[in-house]
Amino acid sequence: MATGRTHRPATRSRGIPEATVARLPLYLRALTALSERSVPTVSSEELAAAAGVNSAKLRKDFSYLGSYGTRGVGYDVEYLVYQISRELGLTQDWPVVIVGIGNLGAALANYGGFASRGFRVAALIDADPAMAGKPVAGIPVQHTDELEKIIKDNGVSIGVIATPAGAAQQVCDRLVAAGVTSILNFAPTVLSVPDGVDVRKVDLSIELQILAFHEQRKAGEETAAGDGALPAATAREASADQGPDGDVPAVMPA
């Protein structure tokens, strides 16, 4: 033992684990619901159940933010909502641009989830000249030529890419060059970006394929209940595990 290895090179102090960050929005949602019902306090057990996680995990997550609970009582809902919102940076306004106003882009523009939590759709951008000026979700679509100007004029740092795969990297490059440092990518492509730029991808195709894998597994277990000779173990499988982990894989088909 005495691993004596480098004890904390850095990455601590304000370093909240990525897995925890990914769960904060989940807690926030549950807390907001409680807040709307005017529930004053909530225990880790209750909140964990509402968020679909283990209570010990939740307490540990909160411990990274500080000690906001009261032993014997629980957490103050309003206070926690504020703390998490602040930690996630939702107390400020984030202008967002959506590039690629096809079916998906339009759906995103109409998605109420944006406006509700500090996010504001600053502009909709599409490469099709015929789309220019046409209002989607009450916002007129602008042409790709305006991309750089829009980003700069609005101080946009978060961009959403909902273009076909072929255009994604090019759009990404332009967004980054114009100053965007966080990208949510719905296109089925692996984007390459310079250091300092965050990319998260969301893809239906990958999610479905993962489901298909497990589905096939389940189907195979029933019919082939011969060699294993360890039937009890099946319940342990991946069963009803909720959200994946810190990251959401994504890849759409061409």
Next chain:
Amino acid sequence: MATGRTHRPATRSRGIPEATVARLPLYLRALTALSERSVPTVSSEELAAAAGVNSAKLRKDFSYLGSYGTRGVGYDVEYLVYQISRELGLTQDWPVVIVGIGNLGAALANYGGFASRGFRVAALIDADPAMAGKPVAGIPVQHTDELEKIIKDNGVSIGVIATPAGAAQQVCDRLVAAGVTSILNFAPTVLSVPDGVDVRKVDLSIELQILAFHEQRKAGEETAAGDGALPAATAREASADQGPDGDVPAVMPA
């Protein structure tokens, strides 16, 4: 103490790590692109670059599937496409139902990614009677009343929920009761399902909030002042985050 919990001997053999399963679709997409360009073989290094992962990780991933590579040469593209497709269960046809044909549901229905890889939209279901019969993406929308019948008649085991949050759990329960054992959930809700049912969720709001967290982190490192108006687009070198501790004051509001 001394719980000495027996370390699961099972979960091996056919047990491909979840993290690996999540990457297989990524490899498959890269391989398909190579296949279309008639590239016969590919090295782990090249394929890893195309998929955006580490080559050692890729090789280990493939090692769970078996030894499909040739040392000194690489992997046979076509063969690997087949093996991964088979492993993911994509060599068979998966009928899928989409419930909730709003903006998002319609976008999903129109999404070409379904048909392209073993997935077939068997039906579109919506609770609004006015939608019934109306074709979306060439498929007539059916009313929720038909849900159970549709599931059973088509042998559907995978369901996509694109309803408002309030209806999601109810729809989920009905899908499960009718025989669906895999669910892709787009509604911002934590679904509770019985053991044996897989749920994967895709949540735009959460993804954006995670981006906002990192964005705030980046912005906070430079200066506390700056409101929007980022200087020239030289967002290139912002890396080196994780500044030395003690730089972030613990603002404690009243």
Next chain:
DNA sequence: CCATCTTTGTGCACGCGTTCACAAAGACAT
């Protein structure tokens, strides 16, 4: 003020996933 009861915060151990580094395996040239 003390006893009891509830719930937080966390030390600890465990298992999974990632990465390094290298021996084994095979292609290819001579």
Next chain:
DNA sequence: ATGTCTTTGTGAACGCGTGCACAAAGATGG
């Protein structure tokens, strides 16, 4: 055949995330 060169497949170490189990902290009641 033999040697060299390329690339796979994997043993081993490491670090992160998870969950248990419990002591500390504070509320509550007498």
